[in-house]
Amino acid sequence: MTENTVSNAVAVRDNGPEAIVRQHRDDLTLVLPTHVKGETWMRLATGALRRDENLRRTAARNPGSLMNALLECARLGHEPGTEAYYLVPFGNEVQGIEGYRGIVERIYRAGAVKAVKAEVVYENDHFEYHPGMDRPEHKPDYFGDRGRIVGAYAYGVFQDGSTSKVVLINRAYIDKVKKESKGSDRASSPWVKWEEGMVLKTVARRLEPWVPTAVEWRNEPAPQPDSAPVLPAGDGPAAIAPAALEDDVDEGPIEAEFVDDEPSAGWPSAAQPGSGARA
Known part of the structure; x- marks a missing residue:
């Protein structure tokens, strides 16, 4: 050299x-x-x-x-x-x-939720949910032809076993979010490469307003909502525990919300944050 x-x-x-x-x-x-x-x-x-x-x-x-x-x-x-x-x-x-992992991690940090459940629903899955149910009934055939993605759902399980609001998104909502995402029709887009991961991230975003989130880990559990229904023991599908996040399959980079802020004083004057659709 x-x-x-x-x-x-x-x-x-x-x-x-x-x-x-x-x-x-x-x-x-x-x-x-x-x-x-x-x-x-x-x-x-x-x-x-x-x-x-x-x-x-x-x-x-x-x-x-x-x-x-x-x-x-x-x-x-x-x-x-x-x-x-x-x-x-x-x-x-x-x-x-x-x-998606980042969103779920912030939910766990708040201390109120002990498990997060988020699933993509395909057209050939058995899926049933109505407002009188605590949680959806979802029976996918993992080894059969599940068809195309038709929606997704997510909820949190609080420390006392009660369930947060169940949020659902349908195909029309998924397509709307995808359309508003910059470059979503490109071969390199996460919407093309990792559609299931993008749908999971989208429904996790919808869950955020209904469960506490935090940037800081809390030592004590956050207060439980008074109106949360209590579930019978053993009811509901298996949930995603915090430790399971490390073993989850990497769904690839997935888009999030970008906020247009002015650059901090002393930072490079070229600072121009990006903008994109919130999924």
């Missing part, structure tokens, strides 16, 4: 997006919840840039979009470049995308 090559490599390291992230370490780690270690978080942020050359090039062109994505990631208490929060190059900007 020549002296010139070494000098160029050092210059790239010292002036690239990783250097910008390090320069704003205090701004980023200041908003981290206490359960996230700042040093670990910073290593994951710079590591994500090193692993993905396309991401790195996009961040170099528009460092402000990278900083806004990382700030939102830190605020939510997620680790960047993981299944909880993706950093995705899209055109000339870096978009931060909270994954």
Whole structure:
């Protein structure tokens, strides 16, 4: 390796997006919840840039979009470049995308919910639900032809065994969200590559208003809602426990809501956060 090559490599390291992230370490780690270690978080942020050359090039062109994505990631208490929060190059900007796991994790952090149930319903599944039922009756044939996706549902099980509001989405709602999502018809779109994961994320978003969520892990369970119905012991399908999240199949990056904010003072003036449909 020549002296010139070494000098160029050092210059790239010292002036690239990783250097910008390090320069704003205090701004980023200041908003981290206490359960996230700042040093670990910073290593994951710079590591994500090193692993993905396309991401790195996009961040170099528009460092402000990278900083806004990382700030939102830190605020939510997620680790960047993981299944909880993706950093995705899209055109000339870096978009931060909270994954399905990230949403479910925030629900568990609040302490009120001990299990989250979210399922996609296919046209050949047996599915029954009406307002008088505590939970849907869903019997999929996992080894048969389930047909196309027709909807999804989600609910939380509180610490006392009661059930949150059951939220449902139908095919028309799924198609509406997909249509409003930027580039959803492209072969590289998560709606094309991981449709089931996108539908799960969409219905998890609909569940958020009906269960507590938090960016910080709580030591004590959150208060239970007074109106929540109590279920008989053993009723209902198996739910997703917190530990099961680590063994879940990675559904790939899935799109989330982006909020147009002004860049923080002192951050690169090119900061222009992306916009997209809330799924």
